[in-house]
Amino acid sequence: MFSQAEENYIKSIYVLELEFQNNVSTNLIAKKMQTKPSSVTDMLKKLAVKDLVDYKKYQGVQLTSKGKKVALKVIRKHRLWEYFLVKELKFKWDEVHEMAEQLEHIKSETLIDRLESFLKYPKFDPHGDPIPDKDGKIMITKTINLLNLKVGQKGVIDNLKDSSDTFLKYLTKKNLALRDKIKVVDIEPFDNSIHLETKTHHLVVSKKVAENLNIKI
Amino acid sequence: MFSQAEENYIKSIYVLELEFQNNVSTNLIAKKMQTKPSSVTDMLKKLAVKDLVDYKKYQGVQLTSKGKKVALKVIRKHRLWEYFLVKELKFKWDEVHEMAEQLEHIKSETLIDRLESFLKYPKFDPHGDPIPDKDGKIMITKTINLLNLKVGQKGVIDNLKDSSDTFLKYLTKKNLALRDKIKVVDIEPFDNSIHLETKTHHLVVSKKVAENLNIKI
DNA sequence: AAATATTTTTAGTCTTATCTAAAATGTTAA
DNA sequence: TTAACATTTTAGATAAGACTAAAAATATTT
Ligand SMILES: [Mn+2]
Ligand SMILES: [Mn+2]
Ligand SMILES: [Mn+2]
Ligand SMILES: [Mn+2]
Numbered sequence: 001m002f003s004q005a006e007e008n009y010i011k012s013i014y015v016l017e018l019e020f021q022n023n024v025s026t027n028l029i030a031k032k033m034q035t036k037p038s039s040v041t042d043m044l045k046k047l048a049v050k051d052l053v054d055y056k057k058y059q060g061v062q063l064t065s066k067g068k069k070v071a072l073k074v075i076r077k078h079r080l081w082e083y084f085l086v087k088e089l090k091f092k093w094d095e096v097h098e099m100a101e102q103l104e105h106i107k108s109e110t111l112i113d114r115l116e117s118f119l120k121y122p123k124f125d126p127h128g129d130p131i132p133d134k135d136g137k138i139m140i141t142k143t144i145n146l147l148n149l150k151v152g153q154k155g156v157i158d159n160l161k162d163s164s165d166t167f168l169k170y171l172t173k174k175n176l177a178l179r180d181k182i183k184v185v186d187i188e189p190f191d192n193s194i195h196l197e198t199k200t201h202h203l204v205v206s207k208k209v210a211e212n213l214n215i216k217i
Numbered sequence: 218m219f220s221q222a223e224e225n226y227i228k229s230i231y232v233l234e235l236e237f238q239n240n241v242s243t244n245l246i247a248k249k250m251q252t253k254p255s256s257v258t259d260m261l262k263k264l265a266v267k268d269l270v271d272y273k274k275y276q277g278v279q280l281t282s283k284g285k286k287v288a289l290k291v292i293r294k295h296r297l298w299e300y301f302l303v304k305e306l307k308f309k310w311d312e313v314h315e316m317a318e319q320l321e322h323i324k325s326e327t328l329i330d331r332l333e334s335f336l337k338y339p340k341f342d343p344h345g346d347p348i349p350d351k352d353g354k355i356m357i358t359k360t361i362n363l364l365n366l367k368v369g370q371k372g373v374i375d376n377l378k379d380s381s382d383t384f385l386k387y388l389t390k391k392n393l394a395l396r397d398k399i400k401v402v403d404i405e406p407f408d409n410s411i412h413l414e415t416k417t418h419h420l421v422v423s424k425k426v427a428e429n430l431n432i433k434i
Numbered sequence: 435a436a437a438t439a440t441t442t443t444t445a446g447t448c449t450t451a452t453c454t455a456a457a458a459t460g461t462t463a464a
Numbered sequence: 465t466t467a468a469c470a471t472t473t474t475a476g477a478t479a480a481g482a483c484t485a486a487a488a489a490t491a492t493t494t
Contacts, residue, residue: 005481026442039482041443046480058442058489089331099325106319114306222451243472256452258473263450275459275472 004105007074008033009043010052013063014071023060072136077112078104079125084115086126093126094168128159128178143214146194154183155215162212174203221322224291226260227269230280231288240277289353294329295321296342301332303343310343311385345376345395360431363411371400372432379429391420
């Protein structure tokens with residue numbers, strides 16, 4: 001149906017649309033996909049012809065509803081495979097992304113549905129991200145960024161803005177995991193670092209770390 | 218490392234080398250891969266540069282030991298994934314080939330090794346074909362073709378020469394499965410059809426069917 | 435409102451993998 | 465041993481997806 005390249009572009013556009021509300025720009029896509037703006041333009045034209053994006057020259061793009069469906073299918077596969085790799089094959093959460101990047105392109109509806117059933121219909125992937133169901137329905141949890149919590153507020157680490165291997169390794173090292181209860185003990189005004197208390201320990205995280213932790217109150 | 222196209226060529230050449238002993242011809246590869254001889258020539262040159270095949274113009278090709286290693290890795294992945302699909306995801310043996318054709322190109326040594334361990338080190342895929350181990354060692358069972366059995370001889374269906382979906386469906390319909398004990402009751406000289414007796418029933422199979430059943434005595 | 439800077443697109447090139455048509459080579463059989 | 469036939473290779477084209485360099489459009493300053 002669609003090539004791997006097309007699927008990757010669609011997925012990136014979907015993610016960027018979530019992060020920034022408006023039309024997604026050529027440059028932004030190029031940066032995310034580690035490619036050149038001219039390559040992006042070429043692809044956007046192709047995707048527009050296939051009715052996957054609305055594209056007007058110099059105006060950025062938006063996914064069509066058809067495009068959104070494709071994106072959600074790819075994301076569904078990515079996250080189910082990640083869950084499989086961690087829960088069944090015992091990989092660590094920072095080891096699975098690259099493999100899932102490949103597995104998400106395996107073409108077979110039944111395969112992914114059987115896998116989902118085999119895994120007992122997990123709702124979240126190893127990084128706390130929701131797994132779209134067969135019909136593309138996705139459960140979005142209302143969270144707020146750790147940066148926006150006030151001193152004394154409590155919450156639970158729900159998901160991560162950045163799921164890069166290095167950030168995941170950092171969290172592991174600092175003994176922070178999804179579903180951990182945290183409490184803001186203090187906020188340092190000078191550099192916005194945050195003093196946290198968890199069930200088991202105290203620690204200070206930088207502003208950069210805090211802005212990548214999404215908290216459910 | 219190698220592209221999907223390259224891996225597919227290498228795998229086909231490996232299979233053809235097993236079936237016909239000598240050098241494999243351009244036309245034979247083209248037929249097997251459903252492509253044109255000129256495309257095969259192009260690819261053979263590339264594979265020769267990468268030291269995966271020995272190629273002399275007009276003389277056909279042979280895998281180098283490096284090529285053989287690549288072939289065995291791809292076959293290992295194909296068969297382990299097929300085993301996973303049948304044993305864990307409950308697909309039928311005639312449903313898994315296409316998916317395995319895609320999964321065999323997923324690049325990750327550790328993934329396939331973990332999968333193998335998860336599956337408890339199976340020795341044969343759902344079609345009776347041996348699964349190469351991590352080092353490319355492959356266990357080849359000595360079998361003889363059903364066509365070569367004499368009246369009265371007994372054996373066990375070990376593996377299939379043709380594993381196409383239509384043949385697999387035929388076997389299922391006729392209630393024949395791998396590891397079934399069979400006995401040749403009679404051979405019809407006119408058309409070489411064979412009257413078989415199994416644990417549960419009697420049946421007649423055509424010459425064409427017989428030549429695709431490999432029997433362990 | 436210009437001038438300047440930034441973003442985006444176009445034009446042209448490259449690589450991989452495919453194809454068709456034609457030429458070259460190899461094989462068979464008169 | 466040469467003509468006919470079959471196989472294989474070459475030449476040239478195409479399509480997807482990437483790139484660089486340059487042009488065009490848009491955005492931001494002055
Ligand atoms: Mn991922
Ligand atoms: Mn994830
Ligand atoms: Mn198969
Ligand atoms: Mn098989």
